[in-house]
Amino acid sequence: MTAMFKIALLAFYSGDGGNGGLLDVAPGLMIWTTVTFILLLLVLKKLAWKPIINSLNERENFIKDSLEKAEKARADAEVLLEENRKNLARAEEDAQKVITQGREYSEKLKAQALEESKAEAKKMIEDATLNIDRKTQEAFSKLKDQIVDIAVDASEKIIRENLDKEKQKNIVDKYIDDLQKN
Template structure:
């Protein structure tokens, strides 16, 4: 019994004379808490929560919109990129084709030019040959005339030289002798 009594004494004994219990309720503090809290609630509701929450939702909407916009822009860009890729490959194909055509054309042109030049060359050779021949015959003819002239001149000269008076007399005489015989 003693033990229990002392234990109760220990539990309920207070350290100091004046200090109250933490469980004491002061009505004044209740009143001031109500006043303070309600005042705080009203002030903060007006100056803080309304503008801040509005700004927050405004910003959230802004971010959401921006994200959506960015998403859309990205999709557009991807589409554009794909289109560009297709265009690029088409252009490359075209370019390849054009180059191919150009090469073909060049080849054709080359053979044609070569052919033409060959033909021309042959013609030129033919021309040159006939010209040479013509010149040859011309030169031959000229030479022939000249040779005849020279021969006639030489004959004339010879004749003139051989047919002087004595010789002619002698020749006539001979002829006459022959005739007498």
Template sequence: MQLLTPSFGLLLWTLLAFLIVFFVLKKFAWKPILASLNEREKGIADSLESAKRVKAEMAQLKSENEDLMARAREERTAMLKEAKDTKDRIVAEAKEQAKIEANRIIADAQQAIQAQKMAAITEVKNQVGKLVIEVSEKVLRKELATPAAQEAHIQGLVNEVKLN
């Protein structure tokens, strides 16, 4: 029970000890404690400000990244479209070149066929001409075996030439 109702002396000595500790702490410890608290508060405020700046920079970087990604997608789309157009153009040119080449080959083949046909016809005509000459020569030799027959045939050819 003594602790619940302390005596006057105990209160006085407790108050005196408290005041001595308070003044000693105030004289030697209070300024460094307050300085470190102020420093800590300033450090925390600086850290919060720095965090806000970093957050703002991150948001800006994120928006720049999104812009870059959008531009990259647009460029990729444009490049793919250009590549597709180039491919289509090259394929069309190749088809057109193939058609031109095929038509040229066909025309060359037709000319070659025509030339061979004409050569064959000429050869046949030459052979027919040779055969006609050979047959005519044989027939004429038989008919013109006598000099009188030769003279009559020559006379007939002269008369024919005069008529024409």
């Protein structure tokens, strides 16, 4: 209890050594504080605050600029990318179109060629048929001529052979025999 009381009293207790109490104001110390503080303020203002605050501001501006630049670059890149994408899409479309056209053309060409070849083949077949017919006709007429010739020759031979008396007589006899029999 007494200890607590003593502690409470301490705040207003004047210490020994003649330095005064806790709440005594010392003019000398005030003068020194003023001088010290003002000198410190001047020294630090020149030595520290100005350069440090300047470099802080500089850096802040640098960061701000860099961020803005980066943002701008990003926007530019995006625009470029979009353009590229568009170009690519257009190119692809074009290519597709070219391919389609080429395919159509080739299809047409193929059909045409097929048609042409078919027609040619038909014509060739017709020609061939006609040729064959003609050749057959020719062959027939030649064969006929030959047959006629051969027949004439043969009949000539037969007639010449048949001009023998004996044979004629035999034939006539045969005929008469036949007629008698009937």
